[in-house]
Amino acid sequence: MARSTQKSSAPASGNAITADLVAVLVAVTDGTPRIMTIAGGSALPSGPFEFSHRSLQTALRAWVETQTGHPLGYVEQLYTFADRGRSGDIKGPHSVSISYLGLTREDRVGEGFEAHWSGWYDYFPWEDHRAGAPPCLAKILAPKLKAWAKSASTPTLQRERWQRCAITFGLDDRDWNEELVLQRYELLYEASLIPEASREASVLPGKPMTADHRRILATGIARLRAKIKYRPVVFELMPAEFTLLQLQRSVEALAGRLVHKQNFRRLIEQQELVEETGAIATEAVGRPAKLFRFRHAVLAERAVVGTKLPLSRT
Amino acid sequence: MARSTQKSSAPASGNAITADLVAVLVAVTDGTPRIMTIAGGSALPSGPFEFSHRSLQTALRAWVETQTGHPLGYVEQLYTFADRGRSGDIKGPHSVSISYLGLTREDRVGEGFEAHWSGWYDYFPWEDHRAGAPPCLAKILAPKLKAWAKSASTPTLQRERWQRCAITFGLDDRDWNEELVLQRYELLYEASLIPEASREASVLPGKPMTADHRRILATGIARLRAKIKYRPVVFELMPAEFTLLQLQRSVEALAGRLVHKQNFRRLIEQQELVEETGAIATEAVGRPAKLFRFRHAVLAERAVVGTKLPLSRT
DNA sequence: GCCATTTATACTCTCCTTGAGCATAAGACG
């Protein structure tokens, strides 16, 4: 950015670059949040942006629909990256990556494509706290982070580093905050514990990805975890009819933590987000549950503002 | 986006474009939120992105600091636009606009630049509800929106359109939601009431801007209004020392609505966001107020998560 | 000095939300 007096529409000379779209496409099946991947799970789907489309959003939708064979429910822009050095391209990226979050149902993927679905906790094992804090946190991450903190030059810096680690990862009896996915990844990156950063192989559990795709994924997970608390986006990931427990399991899968069942139902029902279909779930262990469907009318009635889930920070 | 199997780092041929940075730089002075503008207030500061910088954020910071002569407090990416037709360039933009929100104090602007500060309600008069709903809402906007709703083809569509308008603008006794800045702008745009869209001049109050800069500004305002409710970003806009009323006035200026004074103080104090300086405000009508400063330690103590303001949606 | 005016600051009160737990219902299965 050189001169302020230049209008934005004035083209810059000699700074030609390319624009890539990168998509974090999420689905939830069998209580596992999954993302669409290519190249054997080592990259997110991406490709150059074609200016034949009316907008970025349109381009993404069109492309995803060709790939998966069905419309993309919810789409949201995530972030635009142009960091040199992080993309793996040493000469500096003359390419900008515009990333998107998209929610779907994991139906069939278009045949003849390399795409498939990978569980997102394969890439971030420390993010799943549904069965309590995962062992790798205390056994592997915490010691490595402690060592990194200790390696700072002064005692004050050492303390500050460790405080950051403890807050971000919920160590030292602090609460776990499931929304800090990106901060955690960035902190690990800063501590050179991410293979994408250091040249070492597998210092930590969790599958790496090409370039900065894992960072993009972390951004997407963080955004989605925040969003499900105040927008009715979970329903984009559900089948047309579902039981309240299925809905709860999806939320828990995304959030990576459990919620109180009765309170969850209370919130969902009092907000009138769903309505009974009249049908009853068949494949049951225990008392059969009523089936519900999303009341699409809420999107029109309310300004899509105000959907609460019992996942509040205290 | 053509093929999913292509790695993001693979350069696309023949799709060269340029990247622009556009900045929404906010300051609050005398109870007015202001943004830095160029070209007589008709454009946001912007310019081509130089790849000599390490990241987009770095590029923006460097540039702003040269312009205003002091460091930029808080920076956040807003959105990346590439919509053809909205930018005013009919051939389609072979340029991507990456927009940022930045918070500063309105000190001196670097000499010799065309930049100056404009009140943001000059561009969005209907967004300031501090003295109640602004007259232009009921007198000008509502009738025009009603006419637009009526112009839909079927009664059902007419009702749906009006419901959207009423929700978005808080008409028909609905609550005003100050966060819907962008939705309101988009709705007016859809209704061809925005001069940037239709060729007519000044159908509505509010100063227009070049290309889609007013949309970018709306995005920035919306983001900031949402953010002040849960992150301590207001302090970036305050002088080093301030009274609680000054702080409150800044929040109200940004939010475009008033808050309950006693409750505001209660929240700020119980969250320990500020500490007394010991000094007392001098220039006073009424009882002199204690001066406070922001407790920067909170940024380290808490995960920058959880700052509440009495602006909640009910 | 006294009073009206203005702002600062301390409390109180009530309603609602939220976290947590208890209790009962309705199926399957031995």
Next chain:
DNA sequence: CGTCTTATGCTCAAGGAGAGTATAAATGGC
């Protein structure tokens, strides 16, 4: 008929948020 499992209804206590009352400490006019 018990046991297991999930569904569903209800209660209770603590904390938070909205709104109002009361008092304190300045200023300026008389």
